[in-house]
Amino acid sequence: MPLEVTGPEVHREMGLSDAEGEMIRRRLGREPTLTELGMFAVLWSEHCSYKSSKNVLKYFTRYREAVEGEGLENAGVVDIGDGIGITFKVESHNHPSAVEPYEGAATGIGGIIRDVLSMGARPIACLDSLRFGDITDPENGEDRRLFTRVVQGIGGYGNCIGVPTVAGEVSFHPRFAGNPIVNVMCVGEVALGKVATAEAKGPGNPVLYLGSETGKDGIHGATFASEVLGEESEAKRPNVQIGDPFAGKLLIEATLEALETGAIIAIQDMGAAGLTCSTCEMSVRGGVGMEIDLDRVPLRDPTMNAYEIMLSESQERMLAVVQKGREEEVLAVFKKWGLPAVVIGSVTDDGIVTVVHKGETEASVPAGLISEGCPVLDLHAEKPGNVDSAARFDVSVLPEPSNYERTLLKLLSSPSIASKAWVYQQYDYTVQTRTSLWPGDGDAAVLALRGSQKGIAMKIDGNSCYAYADPFVGGQLALIEAARNVACTGARPVAATDCLNFGDPNDPNVFWRFREAVRGIASASDALNVPILSGNVSFYNETPDGEVLPTPTIGVVGVLDDASKRLGMGFPKGMGYIYLVYGFGHAAKQHALGASEYLRVQHGVDDGAPQPPDLETEKGLLEFLAAAAQESLLECAHDLSDGGFAVALAEMCVVGEAGCFALMDADEHFQRHILGPVLDRMATTRTPPSEAVRRSILDAETQTNPWTYSTRTDARLFGEMPGRVLIGVSSETVRESRLETLRDLAHDRGLFLHCVGTYDAASRHMQIAAPSRSLLRTALKDVREAYFGSIPAFTDGADPPVDA
């Protein structure tokens, strides 16, 4: 007798609703076995089935086309030329990281790496987007511990498996207390024409189990990820998988070598729902069935039953369909790498996944029913009250800071803005020797590809506070920010991946936020022509204290035709000019302070709505930056984001170790007294600027003023206005009159160039002035201390070190 279901409550314990339980019985025409019910439960869980999100994800153009057309693959592949394909995907590992931060984060890295490996691609970089509760509160050791351990887990796995973690973002907010967001992204490189598929084909072909033994870890992990965290979550620690990065490393090498034999027809990693998911999905994709014998599955614990084996989420495993008669070639490769590999069954033509264990048929279910039959939900959406109240927020009730320098330093030391060196220095970001622009040096990471001049840039971004106040705009800005960051390195953004982290979708307010965020991302994606190629939805990010802030995160990858033209964000050696590139899509009076870091840090106010972007300006900026970098007209570029103009300028100074002088409302005084003397100084050099150049610097830029959007000084200094990038232009470039070329590149795209000041590597101060007064003048060493010293002070300084 197969394992039986012992009562009507079993499906509920597994997370299935009564209606779903009934449907399974009706469609099967009989009582399911325990193993079958478990298989349905995991594949029909939110995590695997996307039952609540499917209808909304159709706003994504590529997703809609794929669902209606050739179907979804594990991740899309972008052709970047030279025969190179790039594939990437982001995934969440929030729930496991909340209860077991080290292993939860570590296996998140392992899982996303195998996802990319399943495409036949070599994983060449990882990125992560992280959210934690408040780490500055001395009483709150728990969120500091989660932060420390998640970072160690990412490093522990990523460093050992030898895939560099090259970029990411981290921010902090009390609304993430106890429920961190851990989104991990992997980028892979694959020769076009060698992309692997997950379509099982050819009845009679053997099915191979590849990789580590199956243990009892992670059983029902996918179901766990589909419920709200509660008091009893701690008891689910055994649901968290345990990673073995060295086995993961061997699996990468063995899999890529086995794929080279040409004997593998289809391959998929065993991630969420392990053997269940891989057998059912591969069967459905190929329109076939599979019969597998669990007695052949390598086990860590020989007492495991069929239910446990089918639901285990043990790590570092793959499933492959191999051409009949060529299985030895694949088995030999795995033997060489010291990894288990066995034939566990074969492809059938009946569309049914049959699981046999100790002579009993433990499961026999139509693959289509189990992997695609889950009823799609049409959930109710209702606009939450906070959105309208945020839109009505009135900044005029707040006083201006009495000391802008102090405010700037406060912002720079806010952990969400401060340098994340404490984080990324725990990640090996130079292994594999492709990393060309290192973490902290630019707005995105750049990898130089081998055997090609090309480089790829990558970044992941999102702003939870924006998404809470206005999910549509928050969604737009997440994609735009990631794309703009990639463009600031000189790359052309080509595609994106999304990870959507929200609360319980059955709450109409949560579902409304989710839908609006997706609509926002889709609108920006279409407008910027940066398609969403892959993604992941994570619901139920809630604790007994409530839902976390809605967090859509977007990973964007871009291409540089010549990797050596990559741009960092720091001011270079020597001296030159700082220009603001911007559009005038939003002429209306704004303050751009809604949902800003400034409001939270300076006023303790968590209110207001983010400034909506102007999509034309954003598109123009992406094109402008790529073109200007290609022409070698820029020294550096950095976009305005958290903390606005003043913070962006400060970051360019400390990263480049140069001082600067900037002026808001550049007027005649500025031209005469500030820029004039610089030009005069340059005039004494061997190649003085021509009179035409001099005029173009002094005159042309007074026609527009980028600061008219607000009369408030704090709004100008710290407002988070989208569509703005600061660039450094060398005095040589200006002397060579190439400024005209630069200006044409901007004007052609409806953008303005406005000279805001000068940088000078010999200067030890950053200063921002208004025509009649100095707004702030700060020693670089203070800026550096605030920016680099903050996170180490809150972590290393606050708690005894936690051992890895």
Next chain:
Amino acid sequence: MWHRETSLQGFDAVVIPGGFTYGDYLRGGAIAALAPILSEVRRFAENGLPVLGICNGFQILTEAHILPGALVRNSGRKFVCRKIAVTPHNTDSFWTEGCKGVLHMPVAHNEGRYIADEETLERLEQERRVAFIYCSEEGEPTDEANPNGSAANIAGILNDRGNVLGLMPHPERVVAELLGGTDGRSILERLSDA
């Protein structure tokens, strides 16, 4: 060269690169030091042929007692990945003769803190076997410049004949401007003379 091999016949030099051999779950390089090929590497080294161990390779060389001392957990108790500066202390050996001035290379390790007993440290100093020391931009062996708490800021050492170099920084990761620098070349280009 596969770890199970037992011969280095026909090779002119051995480079043991970085990585996490066998996961380094026990101790950096501890299991790799027992790999079959390591006895051959020891013989190779004893014959005076050039051997270079980088990062995990350095750990393996100490675990195999081809180089003295040990590499233990960083004093900050965290993995550390960043660009550091080293200054060559001995430029007469095979691997270091092309080095001059302050060199910038990345480190990326969890167990890179070099330790040895007083006697060994003194001997290394006297026999000019300290190859590289972590230093400031000005070449001074300051505490701030030491990323892992190594004794005497030691970043790399030589064996008694000077043909074996072990170092924690990664010269192979800075061999092109495109990768952030070219300072690693001065060591690796010595391979052409091997």
